[in-house]
Amino acid sequence: MGDILIVDDERDIRELVSDILEDEGFTTRLAGTSDECMAQVAKEQPALMILDIWLKDSSMDGIDILKVIKKDHPDVPVVIISGHGNIEIAVAAIKQGAYDFIEKPFNIDQLLVVIRRAMETSRLRHENQSLKRRDAPSTEMIGDSASFRTLISQLDKVTKSNGRVLLRGPAGSGKEVAARYIHANSNRADAPFVTVNCAGVEPDRMEEVLFGREGKDNGVQPGLLEQANGGVIYFDEVADMPLGTQGKILRVLVDQQFTRVGGSDKVRVDLRVISSTSRDLEAEIDADRFRQELFHRLNVVPIPVPSLEERREDIPLLGAHFIAECNKSQGLSAREFSDEAAALMQTMVWPGNVRQLKNLVERVLILGDGTGPIEAKELPNEQHSSDEEGRVVLSGSLATLPLREAREAFEREYLLTQINRFGGNISRTANFVGMERSALHRKLKSLGVVTTNKAGARVAQIEEEEAR
Known part of the structure; x- marks a missing residue:
């Protein structure tokens, strides 16, 4: 899986390291200057880099290269080597994201231990990325109703900009899918999309989750803002963000930088911010639970996401889409809704919106014992009931x-x-x-x-x- 790029200005050193690693079954590439290094990286991303701190006759030293690599290729582990090593250099390298630091002259056994461990880390990261891509949440928007077409029109207008978007709509209406649709069709589509579940994080941990932590024992632990650098940070249910954290996020939006918990260095980030809420933020502001300044920063482009009741025409289309999803992900029967069942679903009450419809489809497919069309009698009967002879049961x-x-x-x-x-x-x-x-x-x-x-x-x- 991948090769190892060895960057050292001393030819004997890089060739020696290459020979050792190739004897152990690894594939290597060599570079003697920063320009050669960046050309090799541009040609093909390595699985691992072994990088010397001091590079003679180069426009960048090892720390400069490390910063570029961690920005553009954050999943590539970088092992720093140096003949002039000291604790300050090691700390600086680790702070910039180096995997480990080895001082010259190095012990071959120690070098191999670090390389094997770093290569295993690289393998796991690649596998994790593959799984994420395979199981990535859907960005497909399904519907044909007038309110749905209005929504798509508004989303398409903001995809190519970096403007902040506030999605407002009831729970389960598909706000996160809309946010992912914006990201997938934007210039940042290949960059991270990081979700902050504002309602799911304990208030006393929110700042550490967002900003990360820096300490002597555990080194640097990047937070969600840092992980989203270059891409999108999505604040899901932003009204649930603690009031104290709101002020700090406001400062991040203004300065595009922050300090990790326990740290002192400024961390600069390039982020697009998308937020969502099912609450009335104006009412939250009046109740002193949400900062007005933050609201104005987030509400640059407000987009309403319609409830399922506002787009009943889309229910058959959505139902068919969720059937196909369940068939692909769980192997459930690829059945269809009968005309009667589809019509009945369009008359039902959907307080849980699209999420409720998805759950209903999954339940019907799991409990159903047939492969033919899904009939109306298989749908939940809490709202529409009849007696054994099919007569309508009158309400009181x-x-x-x-x-x-x-x-x-x-x-x-x-x-x-x-x-x-x-x-x-x-x-x-x-x-x-x-x-x-x-x-x-x-x-x-x-x-x-x-x-x-x-x-x-x-x-x-x-x-x-x-x-x-």
Whole structure:
């Protein structure tokens, strides 16, 4: 797996180290100057670097090269060697991210121990990156409703900029997928995307998690901000960030630098910030739980993420997508929803939004014992129930009404449900329920449809259009 790049201005040293390592089965490349080193790295990233501190006739010394390598190739372990070694040089190298430090003249056995350990670290890092790529969270956005197309249009406008984005929407609506979509289609797509789960980190550990720690015993432990350098830092549920940490994050946004916990050196970072919240941040500001200055820094481009109720037309598409995902990741049957089941799902209540729909699909596939279409009877029956003979079970309130009032109440609820299902599109609703558009319009008017909800507002709009 990969080779070892040996960088030393003394030809005898680099060739000696190369011979030793090749006798042990390793593949090596050699460089005598900083220019040769960077050319070799540009040609192909090595699995490991052995780097001399002092490089005669070079534009950069070993520490300079180390800084570049750790910035551009952070997964490559770098072992520093030097004939002028002292504790200050060793500490400086470790602070800049060196894997280890060996002083010349070195013991061959010691060198081999360090190299084997570093190569194992490199192997594990590569395997970890491969697993992350294979199991990477989806950045695919699924839908065709008007509200979904509006969302995609807004996301596409911000992908190529570095502007800070605040995604606002209910829990489970897909805010993180939207954030990953921005990242995947941006100029930083190959750089890290690091998530800060603001609600999941203990308040007294938040600063260490974000900024990292620096100490004599454990050396440097980079935090999430440092890990995201060059890429995106995503603050999930930013309203849950501790108030004290908010002030320090505000300073990072202004200065693009910070100090690790226990350290004194400034760490510079290049970050794009995307945040999300399901809370009313203005109300949090009024309650002194969120800093107004931080809100204004994060809210450069506010983008609302619609709830599943606002995009009921997308439910069949999303359901099919989650079936395909479960088939690929878990080997579950690649079934389809019957027309009746798909229609029923579009009328259901989804407080958990897209996340709830995904969980429902997985549950149906796990518990189902068939390979044919998923029928309506396989869906949860908490909201829609019938008796053994298939008769509709009336709610208590409906059962107490006279026939005419009960029929009107049912028609009103049924038609509003269908209008919501088709995203307020009256023509599609009329086609589905088997009525002429004008007849449906008159029926809604006779039922006294309230125009305060979205479906009713759509009806009122059509009334105005037809009156003109």
